Amino acid sequence: MARLFIRLKLTLLLNGFRRGWQQALGIVFATAYVVPMAIIAAFGTIALGREEVMEPLVEPLLVIGFVLVWVTWLVGPLLAFGMDETLDPSRLRSLPLRRHQLMTGLFAASSVGLGPLATLILMYGVSVGMSRGPASAALVVGSAVAQFALCVAGARALTTTLSRRLQSRRGRDVVTVGGGLFAVGVAVLTQVPRLFVGGASTDTSPAALAERLGTVASALSALPPAWAARAVTAGSTGNWGQGVLWLGAAAIAVAALLWWWAHALERGLDAPGSHAGAVDTADLYPRLLRWLPRDRLGAGIAKDIRYTWRVPQLRAQYLVLAVLVVPAAFYAAAASVEPFVVLLAPLAALLIGTAGFNLFGTDRGAVWLLEVSGPQPRSDIVAKSTVTMTLSMAIVAALAVVLGVLTQGWQYVVPSLLAGAGCTAVVGAVGMVVSVVAPYPLPDTPTNVFAANAGLGCAAVLLQSLGLFVELILLAPVAAGLALALRNDRPLLSVVALAAAVYGSLLWWLGTTIAARRLARRGPEFVAALQARAR
Amino acid sequence: MDHGGTTAVALRGLRKSFGATTAVAALDLEVPAGSFFGLVGPNGAGKTTTLRMATGLLRPDAGSVHVEGVDVWADAVRARRRIGVLPEELDLFDRLTGRQLLTYTGLLRGLPAPTVADRSGQLLSVLGLDTAAGTLVVDYSHGMRKKVALAAALLHGPRVLFLDEPFEAIDPMSARTLRSVLERHTRHGGTVVFSSHVMELVERLCDHVAVVNQGRLVAIGSLDEVRRGQSLDEAFVRLVGGAEHAGGGLEWLGSSSD
Numbered sequence: 001m002a003r004l005f006i007r008l009k010l011t012l013l014l015n016g017f018r019r020g021w022q023q024a025l026g027i028v029f030a031t032a033y034v035v036p037m038a039i040i041a042a043f044g045t046i047a048l049g050r051e052e053v054m055e056p057l058v059e060p061l062l063v064i065g066f067v068l069v070w071v072t073w074l075v076g077p078l079l080a081f082g083m084d085e086t087l088d089p090s091r092l093r094s095l096p097l098r099r100h101q102l103m104t105g106l107f108a109a110s111s112v113g114l115g116p117l118a119t120l121i122l123m124y125g126v127s128v129g130m131s132r133g134p135a136s137a138a139l140v141v142g143s144a145v146a147q148f149a150l151c152v153a154g155a156r157a158l159t160t161t162l163s164r165r166l167q168s169r170r171g172r173d174v175v176t177v178g179g180g181l182f183a184v185g186v187a188v189l190t191q192v193p194r195l196f197v198g199g200a201s202t203d204t205s206p207a208a209l210a211e212r213l214g215t216v217a218s219a220l221s222a223l224p225p226a227w228a229a230r231a232v233t234a235g236s237t238g239n240w241g242q243g244v245l246w247l248g249a250a251a252i253a254v255a256a257l258l259w260w261w262a263h264a265l266e267r268g269l270d271a272p273g274s275h276a277g278a279v280d281t282a283d284l285y286p287r288l289l290r291w292l293p294r295d296r297l298g299a300g301i302a303k304d305i306r307y308t309w310r311v312p313q314l315r316a317q318y319l320v321l322a323v324l325v326v327p328a329a330f331y332a333a334a335a336s337v338e339p340f341v342v343l344l345a346p347l348a349a350l351l352i353g354t355a356g357f358n359l360f361g362t363d364r365g366a367v368w369l370l371e372v373s374g375p376q377p378r379s380d381i382v383a384k385s386t387v388t389m390t391l392s393m394a395i396v397a398a399l400a401v402v403l404g405v406l407t408q409g410w411q412y413v414v415p416s417l418l419a420g421a422g423c424t425a426v427v428g429a430v431g432m433v434v435s436v437v438a439p440y441p442l443p444d445t446p447t448n449v450f451a452a453n454a455g456l457g458c459a460a461v462l463l464q465s466l467g468l469f470v471e472l473i474l475l476a477p478v479a480a481g482l483a484l485a486l487r488n489d490r491p492l493l494s495v496v497a498l499a500a501a502v503y504g505s506l507l508w509w510l511g512t513t514i515a516a517r518r519l520a521r522r523g524p525e526f527v528a529a530l531q532a533r534a535r
Numbered sequence: 536m537d538h539g540g541t542t543a544v545a546l547r548g549l550r551k552s553f554g555a556t557t558a559v560a561a562l563d564l565e566v567p568a569g570s571f572f573g574l575v576g577p578n579g580a581g582k583t584t585t586l587r588m589a590t591g592l593l594r595p596d597a598g599s600v601h602v603e604g605v606d607v608w609a610d611a612v613r614a615r616r617r618i619g620v621l622p623e624e625l626d627l628f629d630r631l632t633g634r635q636l637l638t639y640t641g642l643l644r645g646l647p648a649p650t651v652a653d654r655s656g657q658l659l660s661v662l663g664l665d666t667a668a669g670t671l672v673v674d675y676s677h678g679m680r681k682k683v684a685l686a687a688a689l690l691h692g693p694r695v696l697f698l699d700e701p702f703e704a705i706d707p708m709s710a711r712t713l714r715s716v717l718e719r720h721t722r723h724g725g726t727v728v729f730s731s732h733v734m735e736l737v738e739r740l741c742d743h744v745a746v747v748n749q750g751r752l753v754a755i756g757s758l759d760e761v762r763r764g765q766s767l768d769e770a771f772v773r774l775v776g777g778a779e780h781a782g783g784g785l786e787w788l789g790s791s792s793d
Contacts, residue, residue: 299642365626
């Protein structure tokens with residue numbers, strides 16, 4: 001059974017290359033990024049085990065590292081665009097498989113892929129770096145295997161438990177939004193100690209670092225991966241008794257996760273998915289936007305405003321960006337920065353700009369309706385860009401005002417808003433062009449959140465990186481102008497900021513024209529790119 | 536060439552290949568105005584590809600498409616005012632409610648807002664969707680999605696309706712509603728072109744039929760001309776050449792004992 005599932009998984013991975021150049025490119029680049037990173041981490045772990053001076057750091061780093069890897073395994077499948085069919089138990093419902101056969105097969109399939117390969121490389125590094133003789137090696141390798149098993153069993157148990165919930169539209173929406181906020185929450189929380197504790201200390205000796213990391217490690221010690229990590233360190237230092245105890249605890253945790261998974265599998269296979277029946281009686285135009293024209297442009301704006309809240313990926317994206325304003329403001333307050341930092345608010349437009357690189361992605365195949373209703377590309381593009389830019393500008397403005405309040409830099413708020421409008425327009429222009437040159441559908445499978453989409457995420461990131469690079473080049477004159485005015489002639493600042501707004505508007509007009517012409521010429525191809533099944 | 540009088544849709548030398556696979560090979564087809572026209576063929580015959588090219592959603596490698604005399608590919612805006620489309624995939628703006636989707640579609644089509652509101656209400660009512668008008672389309676059943684997509688296709692009062700497998704996977708009640716709406720459309724002078732491989736349905740609804748196989752037209756004409764005294768099902772097998780399998784092998788079917 002294990003061999004069969006592994007073959008199925010490998011076939012699906014290879015088929016990813018045949019599903020389009022974006023996915024093939026994505027797989028290649030994901031591999032080229034993840035595998036070397038894992039190898040570097042493995043070498044780092046080997047070096048950590050060999051350097052005596054680093055000894056105090058070994059245990060806290062291993063604990064934190066093991067927990068991070070485990071959390072990535074748990075959260076990854078819920079946040080990623082999708083996993084693959086081999087891991088979806090509901091697809092196997094009709095097959096006459098016993099529970100243990102199903103678990104063996106799914107466990108084996110889970111152990112194959114880029115993520116598992118990276119984890120195995122890392123665990124190899126741990127085994128080589130921490131082993132000190134045959135007995136030590138047995139304990140260390142056993143603990144590394146236990147860590148891998150914790151990752152696989154934990155990920156399977158969690159996704160299987162949530163799979164029924166995820167089969168309903170509301171469940172997926174909640175997980176998408178919650179997952180985005182969780183990810184940013186973790187990112188913010190990891191920065192807080194650095195800002196308020198780490199920032200105050202200048203002692204970077206291994207002992208001092210070990211003390212600080214030790215605090216984090218002890219906070220994580222209740223989690224099973226921490227037990228496996230402690231078993232590794234005990235095996236490495238010759239504390240056999242402790243090592244066996246920690247390894248035993250980790251093994252019990254693996255067994256408990258397997259039991260949870262088996263239980264969830266049984267319940268999940270027996271029960272049908274539930275579907276929500278949301279009711280909304282509102283007009284297409286939100287109440288505050290009733291003044292918008294009743295034409296194609298107005299309808300497009302109204303529809304995209306509704307989509308911003310109703311499409312979970314967009315909701316998560318904007319909530320996350322809005323939430324990011326808070327740590328930025330805290331940072332400004334904690335670091336007692338100069339008032340001119342208010343002028344950095346327009347930089348938020350760059351961050352938000354990533355949301356505008358695939359303006360039609362959430363419409364997916366539905367864009368055929370735009371095409372058959374008599375194409376008016378300029379209206380459609382302007383509607384989308386207007387909504388994205390309005391949201392972007394709102395966040396830039398909020399950031400400028402918050403920074404103005406915290407730094408007493410009120411005189412910089414208006415120039416910051418003007419420059420922010422210019423930056424938002426430049427970012428909007430690049431976004432429009434990228435959106436029509438390389439559109440791709442954001443995945444949304446009605447019944448299966450595990451649907452294959454291997455590689456697409458990485459290709460999208462590459463494309464967005466290229467767009468970001470172009471944006472940086474186009475924004476360089478704005479940054480240079482502001483910096484010069486700030487340094488030499490502060491009264492000129494408002495003039496430079498106004499010029500930035502005009503410059504941005506011109507580029508936005510240019511971007512609209514290029515994108516609209518391209519869309520008018522290649523409408524059917526554009527539709528096909530967004531219709532995953534169109535042939 | 537004048538297509539305006541009696542021909543609603545004219546396809547001339549339409550051709551499309553995907554890599555080495557030829558989906559549609561030099562297809563010539565004329566659909567009489569006011570007809571209920573069935574485009575039938577086995578799976579993979581090129582029906583969907585033909586309809587996508589006819590509606591401007593897929594660029595042909597060669598050939599032309601005229602709808603009521605207007606070239607679909609040369610004068611897209613004018614041609615698309617005349618047509619309504621129900622695609623097979625049912626990709627819709629499904630994070631809108633049913634009513635919002637129709638409002639959006641109507642405004643995309645350039646209809647005045649009061650007209651959109653009035654027609655949307657009527658269509659939702661006739662198609663039995665009035666109680667679900669405030670539900671997000673993503674939460675609709677397959678049949679409801681098909682009905683709301685048909686409403687979106689009809690909203691601007693198109694002269695020609697292109698429907699790809701409209702009766703696929705929907706319950707008999709929804710099928711009956713769809714049929715009645717389409718019959719009303721042809722009674723008012725509209726033309727319906729729909730693809731299907733359910734011969735009984737085509738036989739019951741259509742007055743004209745075209746049979747395609749492997750991207751080529753193998754028969755076209757009135758229902759009686761194509762049937763030649765047989766049932767459409769028998770005529771289809773004769774034309775497409777799908778002889779019944781004698782059943783050699785497969786003796787193991789139904790032999791599982793555990």
